[in-house]
Amino acid sequence: xxxxxxxxxxxxxxxxxxxxxxxxxxxxxxxxxxxxxxxxxxxxxxxxxxxxxxxxxxxxxxxxxxxxxxxxxxxxxxxxxxxxxxxxxxxxxxxxxxxxxxxxxxxxxxxxxxxxxxxxxxxxxxxxxxxxxxxxxxxxxxxxxxxxxxxxxxxxxxxxxxxxxxxxxxxxxxxxxxxxxxxxxxxxxxxxxxxxxxxxxxxxxxxxxxxxxxxxxxxxxxxxxxxxxxxxxxxxxxxxxxxxxxxxxxxxxxxxxxxxxxxxxxxxxxxxxxxxxxxxxxxxxxxxxxxxxxxxxxxxxxxxxxxxxxxxx
Amino acid sequence: xxxxxxxxxxxxxxxxxxxxxxxxxxxxxxxxxxxxxxxxxxxxxxxxxxxxxxxxxxxxxxxxxxxxxxxxxxxxxxxxxxxxxxxxxxxxxxxxxxxxxxxxxxxxxxxxxxxxxxxxxxxxxxxxxxxxxxxxxxxxxxxxxxxxxxxxxxxxxxxxxxxxxxxxxxxxxxxxxxxxxxxxxxxxxxxxxxxxxxxxxxxxxxxxxxxxxxxxxxxxxxxxxxxxxxxxxxxxxxxxxxxxxxxxxxxxxxxxxxxxxxxxxxxxxxxxxxxxxxxxxxxxxxxxxxxxxxxxxxxxxxxxxxxxxxxxxxxxxxxxxxxxxxxxxxxxxxxxxxxxxxxxxxxxxxxxxxxxxxxx
Numbered sequence: 001x002x003x004x005x006x007x008x009x010x011x012x013x014x015x016x017x018x019x020x021x022x023x024x025x026x027x028x029x030x031x032x033x034x035x036x037x038x039x040x041x042x043x044x045x046x047x048x049x050x051x052x053x054x055x056x057x058x059x060x061x062x063x064x065x066x067x068x069x070x071x072x073x074x075x076x077x078x079x080x081x082x083x084x085x086x087x088x089x090x091x092x093x094x095x096x097x098x099x100x101x102x103x104x105x106x107x108x109x110x111x112x113x114x115x116x117x118x119x120x121x122x123x124x125x126x127x128x129x130x131x132x133x134x135x136x137x138x139x140x141x142x143x144x145x146x147x148x149x150x151x152x153x154x155x156x157x158x159x160x161x162x163x164x165x166x167x168x169x170x171x172x173x174x175x176x177x178x179x180x181x182x183x184x185x186x187x188x189x190x191x192x193x194x195x196x197x198x199x200x201x202x203x204x205x206x207x208x209x210x211x212x213x214x215x216x217x218x219x220x221x222x223x224x225x226x227x228x229x230x231x232x233x234x235x236x237x238x239x240x241x242x243x244x245x246x247x248x249x250x251x252x253x254x255x256x257x258x259x260x261x262x263x264x265x266x267x268x269x270x271x272x273x274x275x276x277x278x279x280x281x282x283x284x285x286x287x288x289x290x291x292x293x294x295x296x297x298x299x300x301x302x303x304x305x306x307x308x309x310x311x312x313x
Numbered sequence: 314x315x316x317x318x319x320x321x322x323x324x325x326x327x328x329x330x331x332x333x334x335x336x337x338x339x340x341x342x343x344x345x346x347x348x349x350x351x352x353x354x355x356x357x358x359x360x361x362x363x364x365x366x367x368x369x370x371x372x373x374x375x376x377x378x379x380x381x382x383x384x385x386x387x388x389x390x391x392x393x394x395x396x397x398x399x400x401x402x403x404x405x406x407x408x409x410x411x412x413x414x415x416x417x418x419x420x421x422x423x424x425x426x427x428x429x430x431x432x433x434x435x436x437x438x439x440x441x442x443x444x445x446x447x448x449x450x451x452x453x454x455x456x457x458x459x460x461x462x463x464x465x466x467x468x469x470x471x472x473x474x475x476x477x478x479x480x481x482x483x484x485x486x487x488x489x490x491x492x493x494x495x496x497x498x499x500x501x502x503x504x505x506x507x508x509x510x511x512x513x514x515x516x517x518x519x520x521x522x523x524x525x526x527x528x529x530x531x532x533x534x535x536x537x538x539x540x541x542x543x544x545x546x547x548x549x550x551x552x553x554x555x556x557x558x559x560x561x562x563x564x565x566x567x568x569x570x571x572x573x574x575x576x577x578x579x580x581x582x583x584x585x586x587x588x589x590x591x592x593x594x595x596x597x598x599x600x601x602x603x604x605x606x607x608x609x610x611x612x613x614x615x616x617x618x619x620x621x622x623x624x625x626x627x628x629x630x631x632x633x634x635x636x637x638x639x640x641x642x643x644x645x646x647x648x649x650x651x652x653x654x655x656x657x658x659x660x661x662x663x664x665x666x667x668x669x670x671x672x673x
Binding site: 225 | 382383432
């Protein structure tokens, strides 16, 4: 033992272990990463893979048992008119909900990021996050009461003398219905409400990262505010918009509770998955349905990429 | 319109009744109780290279932002080419800015960055591309038109920012410490280039800097800012040789400032005086000097070897210390260090001791 280490006395076991790890950084890294990698690799990716495998099996129409042989027949079933209807309905709803939340969230996020004082910003954060503190189910049921025929909204329209307007909206083909709580409009309103925070927060972060000097430079070079917004702020904040839209789009694609409680009792993908793996016992079809949102998201992201959404990253 | 006194130094760049490019008329800008700019009046002549020099927080950048239109004065009026610009937004001012952080748009190519301003002048796409190419040629970046700003070095980004701001020939170009982020060698090179480009395009440059060397090197005239006020305006030589205040004398170059008894002993008046270290001759005790010289005896208390220069700290009998700088023409630097502790005679021309109250 050298004089430099001798003064510390005999090293304890913990110290010896620390030194051993210090000398082998790769081992230390492996020990740190092992648990999450195992968790992600086996539990998450494993189940995803199992799902993918299941979707290539089929179900015996007579016995109701899963036939463990490779087939594309289950995917073929997705293209029956009833199932295609579900897929289109869900995707259109997700797209419309995403566009609406984006349109509502951007001004709020922009104000929070660029104009609000630190105090006001904290209040806005609280306001945006507060709904997330209560149960999602409670909020959805609250909306059922608000949108119901005997609900506060109907009453408000009546008080304002606008009953004709509500009736007009409900009389619209397809999206209308006997009352808001049993129409697609109702489903749409609640989706927009529930997912709004997931759109506001990433956009706020993205707008905040656009340097003020860049906005000033645009105006300085002759761009009126509208042009500055279109050519500088929006492109630079767009990764945040895409991040938010990934949340709202995928959450809408997979949700089965909101359309189950509020809506026209026509199936969305989430409900179809829930029903096929549960009561119907058709695991392969449920698996095939689950693959649809993954493919839609992949298509959506590659489109966003091609449109240059990530150029500013 | 009679030019204010501060403007006299620019008369050589003035030909006939040309309107000043920029005029500040009793301009103030308060941020709450802080007076960032405090009742400032001066003019910047058309086509001149004008430096606003001062320490951070002295109001020079705020003045620049008032010209750009990013900020509005709380009192007074700013004029650009004779027009009052109160309430005129930045995008309607014929003035461009080179930002300290360059503020290049990261999602656009270098050429698109340079051509950006032309979009709003209604220039067609092909013509925009051509003119951006011309500008990039001028700043020696013709080969990088399709690169992204992130692929360029700091010096190259600086040039792109300059090309972008000059592409549509603004009346005035504002530069906010544009060389601050560059290393010394590159900075010195860019100083020469900026000056050459300014001469070539003939546009009024208003250059904000805290680096007195930069201001002295490049500017036709300098305004020295301190605590929201303009301490002095003049050519680099005027500012350096005839500092109007103790602040200017200390901020632009270094000065020995003598006041009270020390000043009285030398000049017969307690008015403070400033003497540049390089104006003082270091002589052997008892060496003969001309009649026009002021002579004092002292002792070398410290010697600093600075490479090209040697700096001596000389203590006078009253305890006052003077800094004296000599060119390093010695055969052996050890000779300089050997002067430590020796008695010396200091001499300087009477005219080089500048009184600090009022302009001479």
